[in-house]
Amino acid sequence: MIRAGVVGASGFAGGELIRLITQHPGLELTFLGGSSSAGRRPSELHPGLRDNRGLTVQPVTEDVADRVDVLFLATPAPVSAELSSLFADRVPAIVDLSGAFRIRTPELHDRWYPKVERRSDLADRFVYGVPELIGDRLKDAALISLPGCYATAITLGLAPLTLGLGLRLKTVVVDGKSGSSGGGVQLRTSDLHPFRAGAIAPYSPAGHRHAAEVGDFLERSRPGTIGSLSMSAYGVPNVRGLLTSSYVFTDEEVDRRELNRAYLRFYKGHPFVRVRRHDETLIPVPDPQAVLGSNYADVTVLLDEEGGRIVVLAALDNLVKGAAGQAVQVTNLRFGLPEETGLTQQPVMPA
Known part of the structure; x- marks a missing residue:
């Protein structure tokens, strides 16, 4: 069994990690870490969980390295940067769900994460990207940085154009809509029910850091791939799920x-990327509600000939394929397990 530890056990992603790990035939949950929730059982923090495995949340100390084979960091980026420095080379694998090491380019990192100080040598060592695109680099990787939820959807949507067809995308404009769980468990006035219910909140209308990491990754993967990539992000009343609509403009000829x-x-x-026609089901897809609770991402590509653009839609559950599920997926690949191990749950619909 692969011994797994979760730091940030009280958060939404931490709860999803606990849920998935305890159902995984090859993973054993051996440590739960946190600060404000120290001493509490998983079932106290996450009402849907009942199997505590005899564990309570504990402070993170150096001896944790002796208790785990993989350490999941479901923590804020500054905390992840600190813990990665502490445990690098002391545990076989670290999987970081934060943005601490997503952007490789130092100047771009400092722009979008100005409060996150990280070791430059660690930034160069972290393997970043969605597993469908970098699976061969995950074998024996010691440090793995997961893409953000939006970034996962955007990259899965654009990769067949850039890395597959080799198109140069002159301009990409992304419209992203996400449910409230994407904001985590922090208490903010704007997230109170009287303000959030029924709202379409433009919380990041003039740029988003997840778009920056996509551009950074694609540029490193194939230089000159994208001229410009910009994004507007909106909060919608859903709890789970997100949808990205990428509007792509290219000077190259394309056929539907x-x-x-x-x-x-x-x-x-x-297995986790389902390419779909938008009119193949009872409801138009991709739709986040058709993937909730699963590690699937639904992707659709359409050609808008009159508008001179390619439209790429991608939907996923931000807490599963956008966070905890993808973390388990890369862990499977890292330790040589079949990619879908412990992740075959079908979507829950309606939800």
Whole structure:
């Protein structure tokens, strides 16, 4: 069994990690870490959980390294940077769910994460990216940085165009909509029910750091791929789930049928990415409600000939494929397990 520890056990992503790890046939939950929730059982923090495994949340000390094979950091970025420095080279694998090491370029990191000081040598060592695109780099990786939830959806949507067809995307404009769980458990006035219910809140209308990490990753993967990538983000009344709509402009000729074939070809053999026609079900898809509770991402590509653009839609559960589920997925690949181990739950709908 692979011994797993979760730091940040009281948060939404931490709760999802506990849920998935305790159902995983190859993982054993051996440590729960936190500060303000120290001494509490998982079932106290997450009402849906009842299997405490005899564990309570404990302060994070150096001896944790002797108790785990993989350490999941579901912590704020400054905390992740500090803990990664403490445990690097002391545990076989660290999987960081925060933004501490997502952006490799120092200047870009400082712009979007000005309060996150990190060791430059660690930043160069962290493997970043969605597992469908970097699976071969995860084997024996000691340090893994998960993409953000929006970034996962955007990258899965754009990769067949850039890394598959080799198109140069002149301009990409992303519209992102996410449920309230994306903001975590912090108490903010704007998240109170009287303000959030029924609202479409433009909380980041002129740029988002997840778009910055996508641009950084794609540029490093294939230089010159994207001219510009910008994003507006909105909060919607859903609790879980997000949808990204990427509007892509290119000077290269594209064919509607070839686009669809390219996406199907690119994700062949990747069980968690479902390439879909938007009109194939009772409701138009991708729709976040069709993936809730699962590690699936639904992706659709359409050609808007009159508008001169490619429209790419991607939907996922921000707490599963956008966080905890993807963390388990990379852990499976890291330790040589089948990619889908412990992650075969079907979506819950309606939810």
